[in-house]
Amino acid sequence: MSQIGSFALILALALAGYSFFFGLISLWLKGPVAERLGETARRAGVATFGVIFLAALVLVICAFSNDFSIAYIYHHSNRDLPAPYKFATLWSGQEGSLLFWSLLLSAYGFVLRLRYKTDPRLFAYASVVIAAVQIFFLLLLNFAAHPFALMQGALPDDGTGLNPLLQYPEMVIHPPMLYLGYVGFTVPFAFALGALAMRYPGEKWIHITRRWTMVTWGFLTCGIFLGMHWAYSVLGWGGYWGWDPVENASLMPWLTGTAFLHSVMMQEKRGMLKTWNMWLIFSTFMLSIFGTMLTRSGLVSSVHAFAQSSIGDWFVVFLVIIFVVCLGLYLQNHKHLRSEHKLESLISRESSFLFNNLLFLVACFTILWGTLFPKISEWVQGTKVTVGPPFFNRVNIPVALLLLLLTALGPLLAWRRTSWESLKRNFKTPALGALAIGILLVAFGMRPWQDQSYFYSLMAIMLSVMVALTVISEFVRGGRVIAGHTGQGLFPSMLQLTRRNTRRYGGYLVHFGVIVIVIGFAGSAFNQDAEKEMAFGDKLSIGQYTLVCNSYTEDDNPNYGSQWAVMDVFKNGKKLATMTPERRFYKASQQTSTIVANRSTLAEDLYVVYEGQNQDTGRPIIKVHLNPLVMWIWIGVWIVIAGTVVAMIPNEQAVAARVVATARVVRAEPVGAGD
Amino acid sequence: MGKDRSTRGRGTASILPNGGAFGWRSALALRFHTQEELRGFSRKTFSFVLLSIAILTLLGADSGPARVNDLGHRMMCVCGCNQILLECNHVGCSYSDRMRTELVAAVDRGENDDMTLQWFIQKYGTTVIAAPTDKGFNRVAWIVPYLVLVLGIVLTAFIVRAWKSRPLLAHAGVPQPAPSADIDRLREQARRETDL
Numbered sequence: 001m002s003q004i005g006s007f008a009l010i011l012a013l014a015l016a017g018y019s020f021f022f023g024l025i026s027l028w029l030k031g032p033v034a035e036r037l038g039e040t041a042r043r044a045g046v047a048t049f050g051v052i053f054l055a056a057l058v059l060v061i062c063a064f065s066n067d068f069s070i071a072y073i074y075h076h077s078n079r080d081l082p083a084p085y086k087f088a089t090l091w092s093g094q095e096g097s098l099l100f101w102s103l104l105l106s107a108y109g110f111v112l113r114l115r116y117k118t119d120p121r122l123f124a125y126a127s128v129v130i131a132a133v134q135i136f137f138l139l140l141l142n143f144a145a146h147p148f149a150l151m152q153g154a155l156p157d158d159g160t161g162l163n164p165l166l167q168y169p170e171m172v173i174h175p176p177m178l179y180l181g182y183v184g185f186t187v188p189f190a191f192a193l194g195a196l197a198m199r200y201p202g203e204k205w206i207h208i209t210r211r212w213t214m215v216t217w218g219f220l221t222c223g224i225f226l227g228m229h230w231a232y233s234v235l236g237w238g239g240y241w242g243w244d245p246v247e248n249a250s251l252m253p254w255l256t257g258t259a260f261l262h263s264v265m266m267q268e269k270r271g272m273l274k275t276w277n278m279w280l281i282f283s284t285f286m287l288s289i290f291g292t293m294l295t296r297s298g299l300v301s302s303v304h305a306f307a308q309s310s311i312g313d314w315f316v317v318f319l320v321i322i323f324v325v326c327l328g329l330y331l332q333n334h335k336h337l338r339s340e341h342k343l344e345s346l347i348s349r350e351s352s353f354l355f356n357n358l359l360f361l362v363a364c365f366t367i368l369w370g371t372l373f374p375k376i377s378e379w380v381q382g383t384k385v386t387v388g389p390p391f392f393n394r395v396n397i398p399v400a401l402l403l404l405l406l407t408a409l410g411p412l413l414a415w416r417r418t419s420w421e422s423l424k425r426n427f428k429t430p431a432l433g434a435l436a437i438g439i440l441l442v443a444f445g446m447r448p449w450q451d452q453s454y455f456y457s458l459m460a461i462m463l464s465v466m467v468a469l470t471v472i473s474e475f476v477r478g479g480r481v482i483a484g485h486t487g488q489g490l491f492p493s494m495l496q497l498t499r500r501n502t503r504r505y506g507g508y509l510v511h512f513g514v515i516v517i518v519i520g521f522a523g524s525a526f527n528q529d530a531e532k533e534m535a536f537g538d539k540l541s542i543g544q545y546t547l548v549c550n551s552y553t554e555d556d557n558p559n560y561g562s563q564w565a566v567m568d569v570f571k572n573g574k575k576l577a578t579m580t581p582e583r584r585f586y587k588a589s590q591q592t593s594t595i596v597a598n599r600s601t602l603a604e605d606l607y608v609v610y611e612g613q614n615q616d617t618g619r620p621i622i623k624v625h626l627n628p629l630v631m632w633i634w635i636g637v638w639i640v641i642a643g644t645v646v647a648m649i650p651n652e653q654a655v656a657a658r659v660v661a662t663a664r665v666v667r668a669e670p671v672g673a674g675d
Numbered sequence: 676m677g678k679d680r681s682t683r684g685r686g687t688a689s690i691l692p693n694g695g696a697f698g699w700r701s702a703l704a705l706r707f708h709t710q711e712e713l714r715g716f717s718r719k720t721f722s723f724v725l726l727s728i729a730i731l732t733l734l735g736a737d738s739g740p741a742r743v744n745d746l747g748h749r750m751m752c753v754c755g756c757n758q759i760l761l762e763c764n765h766v767g768c769s770y771s772d773r774m775r776t777e778l779v780a781a782v783d784r785g786e787n788d789d790m791t792l793q794w795f796i797q798k799y800g801t802t803v804i805a806a807p808t809d810k811g812f813n814r815v816a817w818i819v820p821y822l823v824l825v826l827g828i829v830l831t832a833f834i835v836r837a838w839k840s841r842p843l844l845a846h847a848g849v850p851q852p853a854p855s856a857d858i859d860r861l862r863e864q865a866r867r868e869t870d871l
Contacts, residue, residue, distance in 0.1 A: 237762040244757060272838075343838035351835050358827045366820040373807065373816045381812045386751050388805035389759060395820045594764070611764055623764065 002070050002148040005058035009148070012051040012102075013138040019045035020131035027124060027198075038124050042113050045127050048134060049103075049110035056090060056103045059147055063089040068156050071149045072096055078161035078588035080558035084172050085162050091175045092166050094296055094311075095147035100176075101292065102137040104183040109134065112187060122205055125194025126187070133186050136318050144311050161588025164560075168234050168595075174226035178250055181220025182288045185253060187212045188260075189285035192278055196329050199336045203268050206277075210264070211648055213281075217257050218644040224250050225637045236594035236609040238529060238625035240633070243392040248371045249291030252364050256284040259360035266353050269415060271340030275330075276357070278337060282326045287364075289319055294371070345417035352410040359403045366395050397456050404463035404518065407511055408470045430469035434462040457525035464515035464522075471508045478505075499652040506647025513639030516632050523604075523629025531611075533619040534565070543626045545606055546570045550578070552620055560584045562595075565610045565620060569599065581610035581622070604628045742782050746791055747775065749806070753799050760805075774799075 019041045026038030059072070063086045068074040076093045077086055091100040109130040116123040141147065165171075188209040195205040227247065232240040241247060260280040266273045297312025343350050370387045377385045412418070412426040441458060442448070448455040479494035486493065498505040530542045534549040541547075550566040564582040568575060579597040586593065592612070599606040607625040614621055747761035754770040756763055760778070763771035774795070781791040795803045807813035 236764050237758055239762065242758070339838070342840075343835055345839075346835055354831050354835065355828075358831045362820070362824045362827055365823055369819055369823075370816070377807070377812065377816075383801050385807050385813060385816075386802045386805055387807060387816065388751060388757075390749055391806035391816065394806070395817075399824065609764060 001058055001062050001065075001067060002150060005055045005062075005148040006146070008051050008055035008058065009099075009138065009141050009146075012048050012055065012106075013135065013142055015044045015048045015051060016131050016134040016138055019048060020128055020135055023124060023128040023131060027121075027128065041131075042116060042124070042127055045109055045113045045131055048131075049106040052099070052103050052106045052138075055147075056099055059096060059099060060087060060090055063087070066159070068159050069151055070147075071151050072147050074151055074156055074159045076159070076162055078159040078559075080588070081159075081162055082167075082559065084169070085167055088166065088172045088175075089162065091179065092162055092171075095141070095145040095149075097175070097179075098137060098140055098145050099147050100179060101183055102134065102141060104176075104179055105130065105134055105137065105186055108184060108187050112190075118208060119204070121198065122191065122194055122200060122208070125198055126190035129190035129193050130186060133190075136314075140311060140314055144314055159588065161586060164584065164586040164589060164591045164593035165234055167559075167586070167593070168230060170226050170230040170233070174223060174230055176223075177219050177226055178223030181216055181218075181223050182250075182253065182292060184212070184216030184219055185257060185281075185285050185288045187216065188281050192281045193326065193329065196278060196333050196336075199333055203271070206264055206268055213257070213261060213264075214644060214648050217254070217261060218641065218648075220250070220254050220257065221637070221640060221644070224254060225634075229634065232630070233596055233598070234593065236596050236611070236623075238527065238607055238609075238623075238627065239524075240630075243370070243389045245371045246291075246295050248367045248392075249287075249294045252367055253284045253287040253291060255360050255364040255367075256280055256287055259357045259364075260284060262360075263353050263357050266350055270350060272343070272350065273353075274337035274339060275334065278330065279326075280357075282322075286319060286322055287368075289315060289322065293319070347413065347418045347420070347423060349410065349413045349415045349418075352406055352413050356403065356406050356410065359399055359406065363396055363399045363403075366399070367392065370395070400518075401456070401459050401463060404460065404467060404515070407514070408463060408466040411470055411474055411508065411511075426473070429473060430466040433469045434466040437465045438462045451525070453525035457522040460518050460522040464518050467511055467515045471512050474508055475505070496652075498646060499649075502649045502651055503647045506643045506645070506649070509643030509646055510640050511643075513636045513641075513643055516636030516639055518636075520629050520631070520633030520636060523627065523632070526628050528626040529624065531621065531623040533614055533617060534622045535619055540622060540624060542606075542624050543604070544571050545576075545624075545626065546573075547579075547608065547622070547624060549620075549622070559588075560586045563610065563612075563620075565608075565622060567597070567608060567622070569606065579606070579608050581608045583610045583612055600631050602629075602631055605630045739782050742788070743779055746782070746788060747778055749792070750774070750778075750795060750803050751805050753803055 022037050022044070023041035026034045026041055028034075029037065059070075062070050062073050063077045064083070066073070066077070066079050072093055072095050073089065076096065077089045081089075089096060091097045109127065112123060112130065113127055116127070191205050191209040191212070194200070224247075227250065228240040231242070260277060263273050263280060264277050267277050293312055293315035297315060345351070370391050373387045374384050377383065408430055409423075409427065412423060414422070438458060438461075441461065446454060446458055448458040475494045475497065476490070478497040479490050482488065482493035482496055483490055486496075488496070528542055530540055532538070532540045534540060536549055536551060538549045539546055540549075546569075548568045548570065550568050552563065552565050555562050555564075562582050562584045564580045567579045567581070569577045569579055577599055579599060581597040582595040584593045584595060585591075594609055594611070597608045597610075599608075605625070605627040607627055609623045609625075611621040611623050613619060744761065748759055750760040752758050752760050752763035752768065752771040752774065754763065754768050756768070758764070760771060760774055777795075777798075778791070781794060786794070792804060792808075801808075807816040809817065
């Protein structure tokens with residue numbers, strides 16, 4: 001089997017090489033020969049997907065058939081590993097995850113190359129760029145991180161198993177989502193580079209890539225939050241975001257991608273920020289590659305990172321090549337990117353997008369800076385320092401609050417210019433609402449002057465209320481106009497309003513989801529925790545809850561042995577539930593893992609961890625966290641996803657116009673044309 | 676009364692910029708006759724704010740457990756788990772249990788925060804502190820993000836200013852904008868008809 005996989009990888013490299021070189025030549029040449037050559041390059045690109053899919057399939061089959069002659073399978077699987085995790089073996093290690101990267105890229109390329117009729121020449125350029133990126137990953141797979149490398153010496157009877165932290169249902173979907181996001185940014189990058197190279201007239205390429213970018217952004221968002229939920233449920237430290245370098249690596253392209261999704265509107269509507277958008281999408285792609293490198297090169301230490309290896313050098317070279325190509329093409333064609341309009345006022349939608357982009361980029365830079373500073377410090381002063389959560393929270397929270405303020409202001413600003421009177425009139429209600437909530441919270445006991453985190457929390461809630469009121473007022477205002485014209489109720493009118501301009505109102509839904517998430521984050525300022533060695537009948541109190549240890553029990557299966565505590569939970573003396581925090585010992589890898597028991601409500605999470613037994617006393621240790629408002633984070637994510645989906649649906653009027661146009665075309669065709 | 680109030684307003688107009696405008700400046704103008712009076716008020720207000728901050732700070736001064744909690748969240752566990760000291764959840768971790776005990780002991784001895792952190796740096800190395808210190812080259816870590824933010828704001832303001840005055844691109848295929856009056860009229864019409 002391994003030979004089939006290895007052969008598939010070599011064949012894929014040859015096909016990607018063909019697609020790149022002959023695609024490039026076909027763009028250079030002119031005439032029917034160029035067209036035919038371009039078509040063969042396109043087909044080679046399509047075939048690449050089939051061949052890489054075969055390689056990935058072989059690796060999965062090897063995992064299911066326990067083929068431990070393959071080193072990768074030996075290191076990341078074992079006989080008793082449950083089936084879903086055997087499937088997840090594909091992306092659980094260095095070589096497999098690179099193969100998965102390559103597979104997803106070829107899948108994106110496959111779809112792109114099938115839709116080439118939209119704009120054959122632009123798609124041909126994009127296809128060449130994708131083929132070039134594909135070549136890099138296939139070179140890595142064939143020569144630096146071979147997933148089908150064989151074990152040396154006697155064949156082992158069983159594998160060392162999958163990392164216990166990865167044996168959790170979310171880990172089956174979190175990496176694919178994240179990778180779909182990372183890899184997906186190659187598509188807008190390919191279109192942008194292609195458009196720059198061919199001096200594409202107008203903004204059509206932006207329209208073509210918009211949906212690609214939103215799909216990619218949606219996947220990356222899902223991936224990031226699934227990772228947070230996994231960390232919250234498995235790592236057992238009571239939090240969901242630790243500013244780990246690998247978490248940071250996923251956040252950076254998300255930030256620049258989000259900035260791009262905003263600023264691209266200026267290019268579409270006003271023909272401005274062309275150079276900026278071009279570099280934003282270049283940066284987003286480079287940050288995706290940088291993130292992939294960070295996970296694998298051992299450049300920074302991280303709990304998530306794959307084993308250290310030499311492939312970091314490959315990535316550095318690739319990043320340099322990307323930068324040089326982008327810069328070269330930009331210098332050659334930058335005159336084509338001149339703005340068509342000028343900025344008319346500081347108080348306008350355009351300038352709000354500019355400041356929005358600035359804040360996103362500052363946040364991104366800060367994260368990059370903090371992630372790399374330990375290395376910089378080592379180079380400069382010879383000593384490594386830690387840059388952990390206190391640094392990132394202190395520098396990023398003010399930026400995030402400013403962004404929230406802009407989120408509240410932005411929708412109230414018109415394109416070109418807005419009068420102060422109009423801004424004041426529209427902003428009055430959201431501002432007063434936020435102020436009222438702030439006063440109410442202080443009246444109910446919030447003391448922002450006692451602790452910086454309380455202050456940030458109060459500000460976050462107030463600004464979130466401001467954004468929510470802005471979003472609601474936008475829906476209500478538009479809905480009322482439609483209701484006035486059609487006589488419908490307000491809610492159906494708002495629905496119709498959304499269908500008419502899905503992008504705008506989908507975007508507002510995304511904003512609404514974001515503030516729900518922010519409210520969830522704001523709750524973390526009031527987290528509490530308690531830890532106790534608990535024998536039978538012992539009690540532990542936290543907030544209004546009392547936990548009583550009922551019993552401890554054990555279980556065993558071929559994959560792992562487990563111990564869990566049975567805890568009765570009381571609130572104000574009334575029994576609420578029984579919780580069973582668990583600790584597992586995985587036999588193949590000889591490692592332990594926690595499975596948190598979490599009782600989640602809209603108000604707070606009661607998060608119970610069975611930490612194990614005190615080695616001196618032999619008594620079990622229970623740690624309890626009371627985390628307010630966490631559920632709002634996950635609710636907010638669903639709203640963000642819903643908003644993204646809405647924004648991707650074509651506008652009702654656009655669909656109607658297309659139907660009319662199609663009908664006209666059909667009517668115009670001569671009788672018998674379809675025969 | 677009405678006359679008196681209006682006299683005060685006129686009398687202070689010269690010491691306040693935009694003294695005739697409505698808002699807080701006008702409110703202050705109604706209250707003070709002279710610049711000296713206003714300065715005196717400012718000094719008293721400033722002293723009051725300082726005193727309030729001092730009182731609030733003293734009221735909020737950390738007790739022992741709160742200091743342990745604060746300091747414990749400013750240090751890392753050095754076992755290699757990359758977790759904040761008080762969040763390390765490895766049972767039997769040879770470092771975090773010992774470090775927590777040492778932290779409690781240091782706070783009980785009455786050592787201040789700097790002394791406590793220095794003691795940990797001496798024993799476990801610089802990586803024990805969860806964020807760069809405010810000394811030497813490490814200060815750069817803190818300065819750069821804020822510097823970038825400030826420079827970014829200045830640059831954006833500069834871009835906005837430059838773009839406001841730059842000539843439009845004029846080339847074939849790109850429709851030139853209609854005269855401003857027409858645009859405003861059309862925009863108003865669109866807004867009236869759709870209000871979207």
